[in-house]
Amino acid sequence: MKNLVISTGAGISAESGISTFRDAGGLWENYDVMEVASHEGFLRNPDLIHRFYNQRRIELTKAKPNAAHLGLVELEKYFNVNVITQNVDNLHERAGSSNVLHLHGELMKVRSLRHEERVYELPCNLLSDKGLETSTHTVDAYGDGVRPHIVFFGEDVPNFEPACRLAAQAHVFVVIGTTLSVYPAAALLRYAPASAQVYYIDPNPASVPSHVHVIAKKATEGVKELIQMLTK
Numbered sequence: 373m374k375n376l377v378i379s380t381g382a383g384i385s386a387e388s389g390i391s392t393f394r395d396a397g398g399l400w401e402n403y404d405v406m407e408v409a410s411h412e413g414f415l416r417n418p419d420l421i422h423r424f425y426n427q428r429r430i431e432l433t434k435a436k437p438n439a440a441h442l443g444l445v446e447l448e449k450y451f452n453v454n455v456i457t458q459n460v461d462n463l464h465e466r467a468g469s470s471n472v473l474h475l476h477g478e479l480m481k482v483r484s485l486r487h488e489e490r491v492y493e494l495p496c497n498l499l500s501d502k503g504l505e506t507s508t509h510t511v512d513a514y515g516d517g518v519r520p521h522i523v524f525f526g527e528d529v530p531n532f533e534p535a536c537r538l539a540a541q542a543h544v545f546v547v548i549g550t551t552l553s554v555y556p557a558a559a560l561l562r563y564a565p566a567s568a569q570v571y572y573i574d575p576n577p578a579s580v581p582s583h584v585h586v587i588a589k590k591a592t593e594g595v596k597e598l599i600q601m602l603t604k
């Protein structure tokens with residue numbers, strides 16, 4: 373089977389009711405990025421950051437994978453599919469995708485402040501707080517505080533290197549629902565081999581090199597069209 377690598381951004385979850393970041397009414401219109409998504413912000417006001425991610429976790433439990441997420445699972449019948457996502461939601465996993473690599477972390481996980489390899493999936497009974505919400509009073513079984521398992525702005529993106537290796541093996545590379553404005557994720561497209569077919573699905577696409585086949589549609593529509601093109 374040929375390798376299909378799919379790089380997704382917030383746009384693929386928009387039709388599940390999850391806010392994107394930079395569209396009108398997006399998350400960054402209501403919050404100061406450097407307050408709620410940076411390491412300095414966490415050091416300055418950890419309670420605000422815990423509350424911000426608690427709210428997003430609760431919203432996520434009310435959201436469901438949409439036809440675009442499910443369409444990527446359908447493509448596993450025809451390709452060896454790897455999904456590389458900038459999203460911190462778990463909608464690809466809940467749709468049934470077999471291989472999902474998160475570049476910017478995972479909303480449903482927190483990790484120890486003292487040992488970052490200790491990662492906990494919420495709701496987790498290891499933590500003194502119950503349910504999906506954490507605070508500065510939440511401690512793990514070792515008595516250590518926790519933080520969201522999210523890559524804050526300015527922090528390293530440890531999964532970028534394995535993502536580049538996947539992109540470099542792509543026969544088909546697809547970008548869905550991203551402004552391609554945040555690095556290093558936005559650079560992934562360049563790691564696809566020159567021989568790869570490249571598609572970009574976005575209703576308001578950023579400018580991309582001429583070899584990229586742009587499908588200027590919403591993800592649910594665009595993925596349906598992509599499946600027809602790739603499986604005919």
Ligand code: APR
Nearest residue numbers: 381382383386392393394395458549550551554576590591
């Ligand atoms: N279907 C497909 N794409 C859509 C849809 C939809 N229904 N609705 C909006 N979009 C597109 C927009 O046109 C835009 O290109 O989704 C993209 C959303 O862009 P951003 O909000 O910038 O999201 P993203 O590109 O994923 O942001 C990258 O920035 O804030 C950080 O870490 C955060 O992972 C995020 C990163």
